[in-house]
């Protein structure tokens with residue numbers, strides 16, 4: 001199984017919380033974060049990063065394309 005990570009550059013304010021929490025999953029380029037790899041093996045830290053993003057800029061999709069993060 002693999003998940004897909006997306007960062008909405010229009011929402012991201014570059015807080016760096018995602019890259020701080022999971023630097024192998026998210027990187028900061030200038031003022032915006034991006035996924036290091038668009039597709040990753042299942043990794044709960046991706047969901048945790050989506051949960052803590054203050055701008056709800058991170059979404060995580062499962063192998064079927066369903067949005068599984070951020071969680072409610």
Ligand code: SF4
Nearest residue numbers: 012013015016018053
């Ligand atoms: S936590 Fe959210 S707002 Fe902060 S850098 Fe990451 S994607 Fe951008």
